[in-house]
Amino acid sequence: MTVGRRLFLSLALTLPGAARAQTQFPDRPIRLVVPYAPGGTTDIMARTLQEPLSKILGQPVIVDNKAGAAGAIGTAQVAQAAPDGYTLVFGNNGPSAIVPLTQKDVGYDPIRNFAPVSLVSIAPLTLVVHSSVPASNVKELIAYAKTLPNGLDYGSAGAGSLGHLASELFGKEAGIKLVHVPYKGQAPSTLAVMNGEVKMLLTTSSDTQDAAVKAGKLKLLAVSTAKPSPLMPGAPTINQSLPGYETVVWFAILAPAGTPAPVVAKLNGAVREVLSDPEIQKKFVGYGCVATASAPQELGTMIANEVPKWAELVKSGRIVTQ
16 A cells, blocks of 8 residues: 555544544533632523533533632633533633733633633623712713712722722713722622712612612612613613713633634534523523623624723723732
8 A cells, every 4th residue: 555545544534533523512511610609690690501501512511610719710720621612611701801900810811711602691780879969860970979079989899890890980981080999799889889888889780779779779870881771671871971981791601712613613503592592581681681692703802802991991000909
C-alpha cells in the first residue's frame, strides 16, 4: 500500500468519527453551574430550565451550585473547564461582566474566556424613592437632588452590585451627587428605603417593594430599560427624562471559550425551544423577568458592550468596593 493510500484511509477513518462526536452531542450529562447558593433568582431560573432542557437534549442537565466571591468562583471553574459543551455557567451581569472589574484576579476574562450560548431572560431595575421625597417623576427627583448640598443618599444590595453601579451611572448622567449606603442584599436595602433610612433605591422588583408601592410607603418613579417593561405596566422609563440611560439585569448561559460551533448551536436551539413555551414564560414573569432567547453572537455583543461601559464608571472613581 502506498503512503498516499494509507494517508487517505487514515483520514477517512478519523474525520467521520470527529464529525459524529459533534453531531451526537450530548452523549453524557451536562453540568450547568449556578455561581450562587440555592434559592436565589438565578438558581430558580436554572432549575426551571433543567427538566425541559434534559428532555430536548436527551441527557440529564445537572444544576451545580458553586457560590462565592459574588459569583466569581463558579464562573472561573467553567472558564477553566474543557470546551466540549458539557460544562456551562448560568451567568448574569454580575460575574459575567461587572465582578472582574471590581475584584482582583478572579481567574477569567468575561469576554475572552467564554463562548456565549444564549440570553435567557432580562429584567428591569426599578427606581423607587421613600414617600417623603418631594418627587413624582425622574425630572423632579433630579431637581430635588440638586438642592441637597450633601447629596441624595441611596441604598444598594452591596458594594459592586449592579444596583450600586446603575445608581452611580444615574447620578453621573444626571449631574447629581449621590451618597452610597451599601446593605447585605436586596431585602435589607428594600426595607431601608421603606423605613426612610435612605431616600432612593434602584433595584430589581420584589413582592415586598410592590406591596410598599401599593401601600404608599414608596413611590415608583421609573424603570431602567430602554422601552417600557411589560413587568411594570404604566411605569415610565428613566431615559424619557435622562436620554440614553439604560440598564437591565440579564441572565444567560455561557460555555468555555473554544467550544465547537455545532455544539453551541445545538445548545442554543434547545434553550430557544424551552423559552418559547408559554408556561415557561409565565413562570419567568413570576420571577420578575421576561424570558428572552438570543443568538450566540447577539449575547457576545451585549457582553462586549457592557464590560467597557462599567469599566469606564469604575475607573472614574465613582465605584468603591473595598
